[in-house]
Amino acid sequence: MTLDEFVKAFAAEFDDTPEETFKADTRYKELDEWGSLIALSIISMVDDEMDKRVTGADLRNCSTIEELFNLVESK
Amino acid sequence: MAGCVPERVQENKDYPGMTPEEIQKYIDATGVVRRHCAIHDGSICTSDLCQKAAEKLMADLGWDKSEIDLLIFVSHTTDYKLPATGIVLQDKMGIPTSCLAFDITLGCSGFLVGLGVMGNLMASGSFRKGLLMVGNTQSEYASPEDRSMTLLLGDAGTVTAIEYAPDSKDEINITYMSDGSGREFVILPDGGSRNPVNEKSFIMEDCGNGIRRTRLHEKMIGDEVFSYGTHFIPKVYEEMRAKFSIEPDEVDYLLLHQANKFLCEKLRKKLKFPPEKVPYNIQEFGNTSGATIPLLMVTELQKELHDRQLNMLAATIGVGFSLGVAQIKTHGGIVVPDLMYL
Numbered sequence: 001m002t003l004d005e006f007v008k009a010f011a012a013e014f015d016d017t018p019e020e021t022f023k024a025d026t027r028y029k030e031l032d033e034w035g036s037l038i039a040l041s042i043i044s045m046v047d048d049e050m051d052k053r054v055t056g057a058d059l060r061n062c063s064t065i066e067e068l069f070n071l072v073e074s075k
Numbered sequence: 076m077a078g079c080v081p082e083r084v085q086e087n088k089d090y091p092g093m094t095p096e097e098i099q100k101y102i103d104a105t106g107v108v109r110r111h112c113a114i115h116d117g118s119i120c121t122s123d124l125c126q127k128a129a130e131k132l133m134a135d136l137g138w139d140k141s142e143i144d145l146l147i148f149v150s151h152t153t154d155y156k157l158p159a160t161g162i163v164l165q166d167k168m169g170i171p172t173s174c175l176a177f178d179i180t181l182g183c184s185g186f187l188v189g190l191g192v193m194g195n196l197m198a199s200g201s202f203r204k205g206l207l208m209v210g211n212t213q214s215e216y217a218s219p220e221d222r223s224m225t226l227l228l229g230d231a232g233t234v235t236a237i238e239y240a241p242d243s244k245d246e247i248n249i250t251y252m253s254d255g256s257g258r259e260f261v262i263l264p265d266g267g268s269r270n271p272v273n274e275k276s277f278i279m280e281d282c283g284n285g286i287r288r289t290r291l292h293e294k295m296i297g298d299e300v301f302s303y304g305t306h307f308i309p310k311v312y313e314e315m316r317a318k319f320s321i322e323p324d325e326v327d328y329l330l331l332h333q334a335n336k337f338l339c340e341k342l343r344k345k346l347k348f349p350p351e352k353v354p355y356n357i358q359e360f361g362n363t364s365g366a367t368i369p370l371l372m373v374t375e376l377q378k379e380l381h382d383r384q385l386n387m388l389a390a391t392i393g394v395g396f397s398l399g400v401a402q403i404k405t406h407g408g409i410v411v412p413d414l415m416y417l
Contacts, residue, residue: 036298037104037337043302044341053306056298 001050006069009049013041024066029059046072076235076380077128077135078373079415080111080360081119081212087226092219092285101226106336110229110361111416115215119417121152122160124232125208126168131412132234138204140169145205146176147193149185149365151394152212153178164208175202182261183332183393184251185209185365187401190235191249197239207235211364216263218288220279223297227335229361233369236410246404248319250311257396260299265290301338304392309345311400312390319402323347325386328376332391333357333367342390364393373414380409 001009003024011022017033028034039059046054052075054068062068086109088098102108113119125148133140148161155163161176170176175196181188186209193207210232217224265276276290288294315321329348331339336357343353354375363370368389372380379385384406392398 039298040301040337040341043298044305047302047306048345053302055302056296059298 003066003069006072007065009045010042010065010068013038013045022065024069025064027063028065028068029063076233076369076372076409077132077412077415078231078233078366078370079124079128079417080229080231080363080370081113081124082416083112083114085110085112085214090222090226092222098226101222104335104337105227106339106355106357107227107229107361108358110214110226111231111359112214112228113212113230115212119212119230120154121150121210121212121230121232122148122154122164122167122208124212124230124417125210125234126164126232127415127417128232129168129206129208129234129236131415132236132410135410135412136236138236141171142204143170143206144174145193145196145202146170146174147179147189147205147207148176149179149181149189149207149209150211151180151182151364152210152215153180161208181393181395181397182211182213182364183334183362183367184391184395184397184399185211185393186233186235186368187249187389187391187399188251188397189365190247190401191251191399193237194247197237200239200241203239205237207237209233209235209365209369211366213293213364214361216293218279218286218292220287221282221292223286224288224293224295227362228293229363231360231363231366231370233366233373235369244404244406247401248315249399249401250315250318252307252311252396252398254303254396254398257299257303260296260303260396261293261394263291263293300334300392300396301341303396304334304338304398305341305345307398308342308390308392308400311398312346312388315388315400315402321388321402326388327352327379327385328387329353330368330371330387330389332389332393333360333371334362334392346390367391373411377411377413380405380411381407383407
């Protein structure tokens, strides 16, 4: 999965935030829609798409979508 | 097999700590509408729920107490720190002193671990009739100011009677996973030998997101449990499929530990099972820890367990982390009394 594809897949987990909002440098925890259920959906999406496990701590420690992508790639 | 829950019901909509909209959102996500919870004053313990279920089950089976030679009690909510509750139950139920009785301290994985332990002990032929009691009254451990726990946990006791029957076609295959690196994610920190109770144990601490609890309340980091469960249950399931040649189309039901509906639905989809093969009762009972799978069998499969052969899969993830995936094949004739209340 490329970074662009990751950003798209990340955006697809949100219902109310427009897709164009999402860029590699988007600080996802600052989005209004960010919350515990979205976090779980992201964990699940990464597992489905990349067969990698993102932890709750990973989501808390990363700021941007790109940082998260790089972390997942390094696993 | 049989189950018993406290008569007392707590409706999640009555929770004073959230707005009606917030509560509805919580119910939609977790699936928990109400829970059966004991008042934790010692009047109803897990062992009382299990005992009531066991007395009725033995009567329906026509088992005499003198025949019981194995009693395993699986719970985190024991009567005392010591002695073992299984041994207390031997005396209270009038089971012969010649029986082997002991406790296993596990949570959500308790039924599958207990089933494996009892099954293996019995397979040796050293024991003839056993009672596997699995339950929890852990709503006691939830801080009333921790909505992630207090609206989730319910209380229940179950019993599964297992008999040595070398000619039976019934079959149980289980694969386990134990990973203590997850111990911090579901924990009741104080009160054991590692962190003895001290004056700080009773202080209500602000844990963020409006959650407050003491170190004598159960803490759960939900996203870590979710991350672990959604990643590893499918992997263990695939191992099971290969090892025991399981054909998903031939499986009648997938019984998921009723952790919360969001996690269960993710798992159902990952394991590729249609909704009609995955029963739920979390809406009525909440997460009753190790009791959820047998409770699900009692409330949702009572008639079918008796009337026909079933090929079931069960999967659970819980405190530890401790994880199990099982295949349970039965051939009808399973005695399941109606759910009991205490």
